Amino acid sequence: MVELAFFVGAFGAVGGAVAVVALRNPFYSVLALVVHLVFLAGIFLLLRAQFLAAAQIVVYAGAVMVIYVFVAAYVGGIEEPMFDSSPQLRIIGPILAVALFIEISIAVLGSSLTALGTEGTDKIGAGFGTPEAVGKLMLEDFLIAFEAASILLLVAAVAAIILAGRKRPEKKVT
Amino acid sequence: MAIEWYLVLSALLFSIGFIGVLVRRNPVVILLCLELMLGAGALAMLAFSRMLGDQDGQVMVLIVLVVAACEVVVGLGLVVAMFRRRLPLDVDDMKELKG
Numbered sequence: 001m002v003e004l005a006f007f008v009g010a011f012g013a014v015g016g017a018v019a020v021v022a023l024r025n026p027f028y029s030v031l032a033l034v035v036h037l038v039f040l041a042g043i044f045l046l047l048r049a050q051f052l053a054a055a056q057i058v059v060y061a062g063a064v065m066v067i068y069v070f071v072a073a074y075v076g077g078i079e080e081p082m083f084d085s086s087p088q089l090r091i092i093g094p095i096l097a098v099a100l101f102i103e104i105s106i107a108v109l110g111s112s113l114t115a116l117g118t119e120g121t122d123k124i125g126a127g128f129g130t131p132e133a134v135g136k137l138m139l140e141d142f143l144i145a146f147e148a149a150s151i152l153l154l155v156a157a158v159a160a161i162i163l164a165g166r167k168r169p170e171k172k173v174t
Numbered sequence: 175m176a177i178e179w180y181l182v183l184s185a186l187l188f189s190i191g192f193i194g195v196l197v198r199r200n201p202v203v204i205l206l207c208l209e210l211m212l213g214a215g216a217l218a219m220l221a222f223s224r225m226l227g228d229q230d231g232q233v234m235v236l237i238v239l240v241v242a243a244c245e246v247v248v249g250l251g252l253v254v255a256m257f258r259r260r261l262p263l264d265v266d267d268m269k270e271l272k273g
Contacts, residue, residue, distance in 0.1 A: 002175050010183050017187050017210050021194035026202045033206050040187075040213055047180065047224045052216075053234055059239055060209075064246050071250045072202055073258050093196030098191040104185035108178055124227040134232050142233050149240040156244035163251035164258075 006046055012039030026075075030068045037061045049129045180221035188214035199264050201256070205249045216227045 016036025020029045037060045044053040081107045138146050187210055194207030216235045223231025256263060 004176050006179065010179075014186060014190070015182070015259060017190040019209060020203070020206050021190055021198065026200055026206075029203050029206050033209060036210070037213070041218065043180070043183070044220055046175070047220045049220050049223070049232055049235070052220065052239075054233055055236065055239060059243065064243055067246060067250055068202070068206070071253055075202065075253060075263060089196055094193050096196070100192060101185050101189035104188070105182055105241065108181040108185065124224075128227070128229065133229055134236065137229055138233050138236065141230075142237075145233070145237055147185075150235055152244050153240060156247045160247045160251040163248065164254040166182040 002046060006043065009039045009043040009046070012036070013043065020171050027069070027072045030065060030072050033068075034065050037065075047129075048124065051129055051131045051134045054131075177221050177225045181218055184214045184218040184221065186214075187211075187217065199247070199266050201253050201265055204265060205246060205253075208245065208249075209242060212238060223255060 016032050016034075016039060019032035020036060023029045023032060037056060039055040041056040041061075044056060145169050191207045191214065193212030194210065195204055198204055198207065216238055219231045219235050219238075223229060223235075253263065256268075261268070
């Protein structure tokens with residue numbers, strides 16, 4: 001049962017990812033990423049990360065993708081010529097990526113970590129990955145990271161306004 | 175399900191995102207492919223978190239989620255600024271900073 005859920009999630013996630021790269025219209029790429037993120041959230045659930053699966057759907061598929069859709073609609077669906085990048089990159093890019101995948105796979109499968117081949121430790125409590133557990137950890141052990149993230153969000157919001165905001169004519173100070 | 179499967183899936187998703195960043199030229203699509211790569215990293219982190227029975231990895235993924243949101247906001251702000259200035263939305267043409 002777990003295997004079935006994993007492979008359905010994996011096929012969906014990989015299919016969505018391939019569609020993001022392969023579709024010409026950026027608008028469709030955004031929608032393909034939503035599909036990818038929903039399947040990825042399913043795989044997160046298999047890893048007992050309930051809170052993160054929910055956060056992934058709410059934050060990414062809900063909020064971030066709306067920004068993407070707005071920008072893609074604002075900029076307009078530019079049908080770019082398929083893979084019309086500089087010719088060296090067009091050939092070398094996929095080769096590098098396949099080499100990277102093979103290398104990581106060899107590193108993962110050939111590593112001597114015996115724990116890798118197992119289901120993972122059995123010693124996880126019932127509260128593993130729930131909002132209570134993650135929130136408690138976040139506000140007790142990782143408070144500084146939490147605060148730094150909030151400041152980062154504020155800085156990013158100001159930066160977006162400055163970058164994308166319309167320039168107003170300066171008012172004369174009298 | 176052995177944890178290896180999750181790690182190989184994560185490597186595959188990362189490689190697909192990597193192809194996209196190298197091959198595509200539209201900045202919006204490049205940002206989408208960066209999202210793919212970040213998601214692959216999050217998947218690997220959650221797999222190890224499950225393997226070790228330690229929830230610290232999940233907090234880390236949450237922070238990565240925040241950083242990704244910031245990156246999207248600034249990146250799309252740049253795209254809108256490029257569009258306003260009538261610059262071509264093509265990263266190959268944006269090379270004035272090249273030395």
